[in-house]
Amino acid sequence: MRGYYPPRPARRECHNGVAMEQHDPLIEIRDLHFAYGKRKVLNGLTLDIPRGKVSAILGISGSGKTTLLQLIGGSLRPSRGSVKVCGEIVHELDTEALYALRRNVGMMFQKGGLFSDLTVFENIAFPIREHTSLPEPVIRDLALMKLHAVGLRGAYKLKPTELSGGMARRVALARATALDPQLIIYDEPFAGLDPITLHVVRHLIRTLNDALGATSVVVTYDVHEAKRLADYIFVIGDGVIVGEGPTEQMLESKHPFVHQFLHAEPDGPVPYHWPARPIAEELAIRP
Numbered sequence: 001m002r003g004y005y006p007p008r009p010a011r012r013e014c015h016n017g018v019a020m021e022q023h024d025p026l027i028e029i030r031d032l033h034f035a036y037g038k039r040k041v042l043n044g045l046t047l048d049i050p051r052g053k054v055s056a057i058l059g060i061s062g063s064g065k066t067t068l069l070q071l072i073g074g075s076l077r078p079s080r081g082s083v084k085v086c087g088e089i090v091h092e093l094d095t096e097a098l099y100a101l102r103r104n105v106g107m108m109f110q111k112g113g114l115f116s117d118l119t120v121f122e123n124i125a126f127p128i129r130e131h132t133s134l135p136e137p138v139i140r141d142l143a144l145m146k147l148h149a150v151g152l153r154g155a156y157k158l159k160p161t162e163l164s165g166g167m168a169r170r171v172a173l174a175r176a177t178a179l180d181p182q183l184i185i186y187d188e189p190f191a192g193l194d195p196i197t198l199h200v201v202r203h204l205i206r207t208l209n210d211a212l213g214a215t216s217v218v219v220t221y222d223v224h225e226a227k228r229l230a231d232y233i234f235v236i237g238d239g240v241i242v243g244e245g246p247t248e249q250m251l252e253s254k255h256p257f258v259h260q261f262l263h264a265e266p267d268g269p270v271p272y273h274w275p276a277r278p279i280a281e282e283l284a285i286r287p
């Protein structure tokens, strides 16, 4: 894989022509609030996603990770605060600008989201046809190269129903990178994979990021894989970022929740016991 695609430096120019300095973050999130009706999910979240790196966003189930991705992609609107991608505030973009942004964002979801009626090849060719006017022979070569990069060129004629879960995840990865996006977003890419496929997917996320000079954001509750893959870790708790930094530094964090979460300790700020009366009282134990 590395032989075919030597690593590129992080891209300096955005799809919208904005030139970025070495240390400019690709995504800047400020004081982000979001609620589903009365259910508050994000409560003033602020973070910067560094360019050219793989960042993992970690948090317990229901902490708002997927919601955050939807706010980054512009499919949800914040109730307060902002998400800037490539220097532009996403919720202020008109339809055309949002379309241009999405062309530069590859997304891979847990369920893969492949079109079940199309072959593997057609699934990869679809976004290329949708967003470019390249001639058919070029689309064919590009799609086959993307499949080759994930080791599935030989499976190009298959339908999604004929793929294993791990193969489907790899095809989804090839599709997410079909247009050489600047930003690649992964929602739970490791869920439900066997150890070998998990290793392959983790390796592909890293090599595709580096080969494309892209920026990757991986949302997951899989601490083990995040620790192995990510350059930076962000931990969400109570709708805000409770810890962030380079991976090695985060592993040393003394923040009680971050420590409990990253070291998978069963008790801590997230208690082992559901709130209850003292056991002695419940069982009428006399001192």
Ligand SMILES: Nc1ncnc2c1ncn2[C@@H]1O[C@H](COP(=O)(O)OP(=O)(O)OP(=O)(O)O)[C@@H](O)[C@H]1O
Residues within 6 Å of the ligand: 036, 039, 041, 059, 060, 061, 062, 063, 064, 065, 066, 067, 068, 221
């Ligand atoms: N469309 C919706 N309508 C109402 N509530 C929602 C909706 N989507 C998500 N929620 C709620 O918002 C909260 C955050 O959900 P979200 O899916 O963003 O969390 P998550 O961290 O990605 O969780 P998981 O790791 O389990 O996927 C959860 O309590 C969820 O039940």
